Amino acid sequence: MNTWQPSLRTPDPAIRILAKRFEHYRLAHAKVERLWTGCRWAEGPVWFGDAGVLYWTDLPNDRILKWDEATEQASTWRSPSSKANGMTRDRQGRLIVCEHGTRRVTRTEYDGRVTVLADTFEGKQLNSPNDVVVTRDGSVWFTDPPFGLVSDYMGKQGTPDLPACVYRIDTQSGQIECVADDIEGPNGLAFSPDERTLYVVASRARPRTIMAFDVIDNRKLVRGRVLIDAKDGTPDGFRVDVDGNLWCGWGTGSDELDGVRVFAPDGTAIGHIALPERCANLCFGGRDNNRLFMASTTSVYALFVNTRGAV
Template sequence: MHITRRNVLGAGLGSLALAAAPPAVAAWEASERYPDAAIRSLDPSFDRYRLFNASIERLATGMRWCEGPVYFGDARCVLWSDIPNNRIMRWDEETGAVSVYRKPSNNANGNTRDRQGRLVTCEHETRRITRTEYDGSITVLMDRFEGKRLNSPNDIAVKSDDSVWFSDPPFGILSNYQGTASSIELPSNIYRLDPRSRQATVVEGTLSRPNGVIFSPDETKCYIEDSAPNPRCIYAYDVVDNGTKLANRRVLIAAEAGGTPDGFRVDVDGNLWCGWGMGNADLDGVKVFNPAGKPIGFIGLPERCANLCFGGPKRNRLFMAASHSLYSLYVNAQGAGA
């Protein structure tokens, strides 16, 4: 059989009857009324991104901790990580079927696609960055820096020059829940990996617990979330030296009391759509900020949202990985980048 990207992505472990969700999650019901009251404008500028006749949908539930969603248009599917269950899940856009794509996943966390359409993954258990080739084989892109093991790669982005940027906090090695408890050998850095030379450099080494990382649509700015400070912050940097270094760090977003930003994506207008919540139930969902860092919109979910991505044939469907479940919402915005 000729192996294509679609074949590889379809080679999961078959349909899966997911376990019942915890009672608080299972009680959630989709809004039958338009507009969905869970979608709110915090500023009139967000109104243009809302669709009055689109509501939040729950696509799958029964996971332990969802992270790293990524959309594959050629296979019409979403992949995302269920970290403690040591698996990558797959939701089929045509049928709605949910299956296990990869198990064990080495406690995979963040996922993205490179510019050739291949899956690039952060793995906690093996403390490495991998790429899934078209034939399904796994290539290790990086597992050490200066002879020392990485911590537990967390979130990841691939720039248009094919360089791979990722955060490396120790969350996955602090206990045996999302990986294996192990010693920390390196600071919590943000790395830039050149896949051609295989040379890696530290582009940010001053943050305590770097987490989400993404670029503005024109790639002149890089946004990085730090999960250690109180309040948690999302920083903006200028991308300099032909796209190889970061400069001029400044606070773009400082979370409110109890606010917990995590992974995020940008749309073509430069707005940041940020996974949010955990401090209290009213903060659970996705918070949207304009390029200047002003909050303009909120999508309320019954669970804390860790990460998200844009997808669908027109890149106008938001997929949200939230604690136990995967949700989606059509919006009048389009995701930027690959």
């Protein structure tokens, strides 16, 4: 991958329009850039706008890395990281981390202390928290499949004590509740801009699907249905923009699938960003929240787009 070079042409041919409505989101003068390479499996990007830095995880190397927008330099921020995977930021600006190695969800306080938000449910140890989002009311939602228990490469070998579930943490009371236990391998998750719909990747369904659920009273999920049939694709982590489009890490099967697949709120595929590697997860960031950061196997890529990430 060290031989990869950005396109010299604009519009960048890596940005493919699959439906006319995607034309609005492609910036004619913006090109895919590679910010850094050297990971074994890049995951969990999260943007800290006040510091102008991007954090992401590298599971096999057991570290969290940091890229500084001003200097365009990357460095190791936390090592070991307890095999950190998905990450996000809460409404107070603190880092929330899913840790495969310790089978828990943590919060890094302003002074650097690490607070455990969840490591058990009903007296049983969590499996391997995978991805996480925080809603406007401050609650923390995360998926807990057993993927990190399979090997010491991406986590720590172990036996699951619980079914694969989606959980909600009420950070005021500390209460943890299971909101879904019938999704086949829950993986990436994200809310619609109005938080009335939760999307979850079912990564053990064949083919993989992205499920949609109505959210009732900010805590209950009803009317689960398949929004997107991935067919040969492999959706993983994803984010939603202010218009409700789903920007999904994608790949596996052929070079044409690797990158980011973009879906309209009705589930129609409208665009694709081709990358030379499978994209595992992504986030919006940058000064105007219009830069897409894509954690893709060994590297992190970026692209300015004509929308902003939903907050």
